Amino acid sequence: MERLEFDSRDALTEKLAGEVIARLKKAIEDKGEAGLAVSGGRTPVDLFKALSEADLDWSKVTITLVDERWVAPDHDDSNEKLVRTHLLQNKAAAATFIPHKTAAESPFEAEVEVNKALAALPEEITVTLLGMGEDGHTASFFPGAETLHKALDTKHHADCCAVVPKTAPHPRMTLTLKRILRSQWIVLHLTGDGKKPVLQQALEDGPVEELPVRSVLKQSLTPVSVYWAG
Numbered sequence: 001m002e003r004l005e006f007d008s009r010d011a012l013t014e015k016l017a018g019e020v021i022a023r024l025k026k027a028i029e030d031k032g033e034a035g036l037a038v039s040g041g042r043t044p045v046d047l048f049k050a051l052s053e054a055d056l057d058w059s060k061v062t063i064t065l066v067d068e069r070w071v072a073p074d075h076d077d078s079n080e081k082l083v084r085t086h087l088l089q090n091k092a093a094a095a096t097f098i099p100h101k102t103a104a105e106s107p108f109e110a111e112v113e114v115n116k117a118l119a120a121l122p123e124e125i126t127v128t129l130l131g132m133g134e135d136g137h138t139a140s141f142f143p144g145a146e147t148l149h150k151a152l153d154t155k156h157h158a159d160c161c162a163v164v165p166k167t168a169p170h171p172r173m174t175l176t177l178k179r180i181l182r183s184q185w186i187v188l189h190l191t192g193d194g195k196k197p198v199l200q201q202a203l204e205d206g207p208v209e210e211l212p213v214r215s216v217l218k219q220s221l222t223p224v225s226v227y228w229a230g
């Protein structure tokens, strides 16, 4: 696992944007298409803005969310709103976007429909951008969530599943670990001093259910990089 620490968030954003853009371009060159899965939250906003300006053939890129809060797409907590506001702008507006939210009352009712929609992604997602909460969750793999085991089950057939966090608002739809691991590169994008000790603890051995980010850090199937700035 590659671990990079930066003196500033701007330096991290510049380096990570450059890496993501280079990989998207290479995938388009090699395969004629690229896939990008992005997390929500506060951390990725500046990265999204930088990526939106990138000079690449965004019409060949399919973007989806790593996870979504089950709220209306115009709700301030919506990751779809975050992506449409900051990433699907400028040159990146030409990308294809696969949202998770449907008209269904609950994400449980929408699992089959969203799973079908996710089939439009390339078999291997070029880059999957993950965040992490200070409770050690990533994606919507929340400690103590009833369906956490399903989301982490790498034999689970579906690409997404519903999760109801006990420690965060809104029911969620999340990519499963199995789908996240079918990526060419996974980046854990972290900012803030509060996340460093959690990362350190997650790198130590322990139950994945306690710190679900371990499911991504302690696997050897897919290359993972950690990008951190204070």
Ligand SMILES: O=C(O)[C@H](O)[C@@H](O)[C@H](O)[C@H](O)COP(=O)(O)O
Residues within 6 Å of the ligand: 039, 040, 041, 042, 043, 044, 066, 067, 068, 069, 079, 130, 131, 132, 133, 137, 138, 139, 140
């Ligand atoms: O929908 C979400 O909330 C994210 O996908 C989630 O996994 C996020 O990456 C972490 O909670 C970190 O969030 P911050 O970037 O706001 O710290």
